[in-house]
Amino acid sequence: MGSEDVKVLCFWASPFSLRVEWALKLKGVEYEYIEEDIYNKNTLLLELNPIHKKVPVLVHGSKPIVESFVILEYIDETWKQHPLLPQDPYQRAHARFWANFAEHKLLYASFIAMVASGDDTEKALNVARDSVEKIEQEIKGKKFFGGDNIGYLDIALGWISYWIPVYEEVGSMQILDPLRFPAINAWMTNFLNHPVIKDRLPPRDDMVAYIHTRKKIMSPTYHDLMKYL
Amino acid sequence: MGSKDVKVLNFWVSPFGKRVEWALKLKGVEYEYIEEDISNKSNLLLELNPVYKKVPVLVHGNKAIAESFVILEYIDETWKQYPLMPHDPYERAHARFWATSAQQKLGKEGSWTALIKSGEEKEKALNTASEVLEKLEEEIKGKKFFGGDNIGYLDIALGWISYIIPIWEEVGSIQIIDRLKFPAINEWMTNFLNHPVVKDSLPPRDKALDYYHLSVKKHTPN
Numbered sequence: 001m002g003s004e005d006v007k008v009l010c011f012w013a014s015p016f017s018l019r020v021e022w023a024l025k026l027k028g029v030e031y032e033y034i035e036e037d038i039y040n041k042n043t044l045l046l047e048l049n050p051i052h053k054k055v056p057v058l059v060h061g062s063k064p065i066v067e068s069f070v071i072l073e074y075i076d077e078t079w080k081q082h083p084l085l086p087q088d089p090y091q092r093a094h095a096r097f098w099a100n101f102a103e104h105k106l107l108y109a110s111f112i113a114m115v116a117s118g119d120d121t122e123k124a125l126n127v128a129r130d131s132v133e134k135i136e137q138e139i140k141g142k143k144f145f146g147g148d149n150i151g152y153l154d155i156a157l158g159w160i161s162y163w164i165p166v167y168e169e170v171g172s173m174q175i176l177d178p179l180r181f182p183a184i185n186a187w188m189t190n191f192l193n194h195p196v197i198k199d200r201l202p203p204r205d206d207m208v209a210y211i212h213t214r215k216k217i218m219s220p221t222y223h224d225l226m227k228y229l
Numbered sequence: 230m231g232s233k234d235v236k237v238l239n240f241w242v243s244p245f246g247k248r249v250e251w252a253l254k255l256k257g258v259e260y261e262y263i264e265e266d267i268s269n270k271s272n273l274l275l276e277l278n279p280v281y282k283k284v285p286v287l288v289h290g291n292k293a294i295a296e297s298f299v300i301l302e303y304i305d306e307t308w309k310q311y312p313l314m315p316h317d318p319y320e321r322a323h324a325r326f327w328a329t330s331a332q333q334k335l336g337k338e339g340s341w342t343a344l345i346k347s348g349e350e351k352e353k354a355l356n357t358a359s360e361v362l363e364k365l366e367e368e369i370k371g372k373k374f375f376g377g378d379n380i381g382y383l384d385i386a387l388g389w390i391s392y393i394i395p396i397w398e399e400v401g402s403i404q405i406i407d408r409l410k411f412p413a414i415n416e417w418m419t420n421f422l423n424h425p426v427v428k429d430s431l432p433p434r435d436k437a438l439d440y441y442h443l444s445v446k447k448h449t450p451n
Contacts, residue, residue, distance in 0.1 A: 051330055051364060065322045073325065077318035089306035090292050096299045101280060134280060 004061035006031040009045055011038045012202055013210050014070040017056035017108075022155050023072050025196045027079045069099060072152060084152040095145070098138060106131040108228040110164055114171030114211075115218040120226060121173070126227050128175045132184060135160075140183045143190055148167035150194055154187075161188035162201060165221035170211045235260040236288040240267045242432045242440050244389030245284035247299040251385050252301050255427045256308045298328055301382060313382040316406055324375070327368070328386035329445055334360040340394055344401040345448040355405065362411050370413045373420055384417075391418040392431050400441045 008023065008031050010017035024031050036045050036055050048057045048064040058065045058074065065074050076084045085092050106128055113124035135157070139145060145153035164175055178185045191197055218225070237260050239246030257379050265274050265284050277286045277293040287294045287303065294303050305313045314321050322437070339358030343351050365387070369375060375383035394405050406416045421427055 051334065051361065060319075063319050065319070065326075067326055070322050070325045071330075073317050074322040077321065083348050089303050090289075090294070092306065093294045093303040096292070096302065097280075097296055100299070186349065220319060 002122045005059075007034055007059040008032070009034045009036045009048065009055050009057040009059070011036055011055045013207060014038070014055055015163055016054075016212045018067055018200070018202070019155050019158060020056045020058060020071050020075070021036045021200055022158060022197060025085060025200060026081045026084070026150060026155075027075065029075070029079050038153065068102075069096075069156065072155065076152065084146075084155065086146070086151065094150070095153040095156070098135070098145075098153055102131070102135060102157050102160065104166075106135070106160065108225070110167050110175055112225050112229060113173060113175070114220045115215050115225070117219070117222075118207065120222070121171075123226075124229055125173060125175065129180075130179075130183055132176060136184050142187075150191070150197075154191060158191055158197065160184075161191045162207075166204070166207055168212050169171075169208060170215055192206045234288070234290060235406050236263055237261070238265050238277065238284050238286040238288070240284045242437050243267075243284055244268045244393050248297050248385045248388060249285045249287060249300050249304070250430060251380075251388060251426055252304045252313060254430070255313070255380060255385075256304065256311045258304070258308050276388055298325075298386065301385065303383065304340070305318040313376075313385065315376070315381065323382070323422075324386070325405065327375075327383055331361055331387055331390070334358070335390070340397055340405045343403060343405065344397050344445055350430070351403075354376065355403070358405050359407075362406060362414060366411045366413050369417045372417075374417065380426070384421060387425065390414075391421045391427075392437075396434070396437050396441055400438060400445055 006029060007019065008020055008024070020042065021031075021033070034044075036042065038055060041053060045055065045057065046053055048059065049055075050064060051099060054066070056066070056068055056071060060069045060074075060078070063190060066070050070085065085095060086175045109124050109128035109131060113121050115130055116124055144150050145157065160176075167176055168176070176185060176188070192201070230405060235258060237246065237249055237253070239250065239262065247334060250260075250262070264275070265271060270282055274284065274286065275282055278284075278295040279289060281292060281295060283294070283295070285297055287300045289303075289307070294300050301313065315324060332430060335358050339354050339361060342354035343358065346354060374380050375387065390406075397403075398405055406418075422431075
């Protein structure tokens with residue numbers, strides 16, 4: 001039923017561990033938050049996630065589950081209140097498809113655009129904007145991807161509403177043009193204003209400072225990242 | 230229930246498409262196979278998968294589903310006979326984790342990179358592959374299939390290992406799976422390849438060898 005202890009190994013600046021927290025909070029599941037310094041990985045993390053050595057890790061009783069999308073599905077299957085995924089198989093496939101798309105296309109492209117320079121930034125920005133264009137079509141006419149309420153796809157894409165504006169600021173660039181993408185901008189506002197989400201966002205100043213640092217570190221070797229476009 | 234038309238757009242040697250076919254065959258779902266020349270993509274493909282323009286695509290009635298792992302879950306949720314995913318949420322999470330991790334670490338970062346790179350990069354890739362194989366060996370020990378007595382989701386998701394890796398090993402004259410170090414995986418590969426649904430579904434070996442020889446050449450800098 002799910003009455004055992006729930007712990008989540010997180011990193012305060014990680015969009016991946018945040019989405020796990022959002023899912024648990026939406027379902028009203030109590031959990032212990034454990035901060036992990038990902039630049040100085042401790043043995044608990046390495047033991048619980050030996051293959052990828054990454055956060056988040058959800059620990060339910062004695063069972064560790066890793067990979068944020070896998071964790072989301074586990075959460076949805078274990079705690080039945082406030083269902084996240086739709087019921088219909090095609091709608092579920094649709095949600096899973098777009099969650100992965102945003103992760104592999106938009107997330108990488110926006111980060112790369114921020115750390116790259118010259119023509120490469122343009123190239124990454126084009127990929128990012130094309131991706132947003134596609135996502136715009138999916139949210140048109142809806143308050144949330146899940147309909148009237150937040151669902152799996154909102155949680156999976158929620159990082160967009162917080163992180164892309166930070167990347168835009170740090171990279172002095174624009175990806176989410178409100179004139180070109182009105183529906184996604186409206187969704188971002190709705191998402192960030194949702195009581196459960198609003199209550200659990202990382203401090204923005206700290207995040208901007210952190211991302212500035214990441215940009216400084218990653219910029220010299222950004223060419224290695226271009227293959228992800 | 231799923232009695233509408235089912236079509237699969239695939240490329241003959243693609244391991245991603247193969248897993249979709251295995252799933253449908255195991256469930257006894259009839260489908261029309263449509264071969265796609267991925268070097269000359271058809272309008273049909275571009276229309277059915279405009280986002281990625283890749284195979285496989287499953288068409289069910291008027292619905293198109295892309296991305297092989299998404300398709301597998303759709304198949305399992307639509308046709309209830311011969312369930313592929315385990316019942317328990319933790320085991321399901323486990324299966325999903327290994328499906329994508331093996332593809333990423335053993336496939337892309339491991340075996341394929343070892344095939345197309347040389348020197349230190351090759352060594353690193355082979356080590357990455359070996360790390361995953363060690364874990365998979367533990368997973369399969371004492372079991373006929375990852376799904377237990379019968380083939381399940383994870384067997385289908387990892388099935389590419391049994392026929393693609395030996396081909397890559399031959400193409401690159403490298404050893405990716407040490408058969409003595411990983412006897413349980415070795416046995417699983419044999420069991421999987423001999424399963425009636427898998428046995429007759431594989432691409433012709435010499436054709437596949439030619440294809441990957443060419444593919445490696447294209448990806449290897451001179």
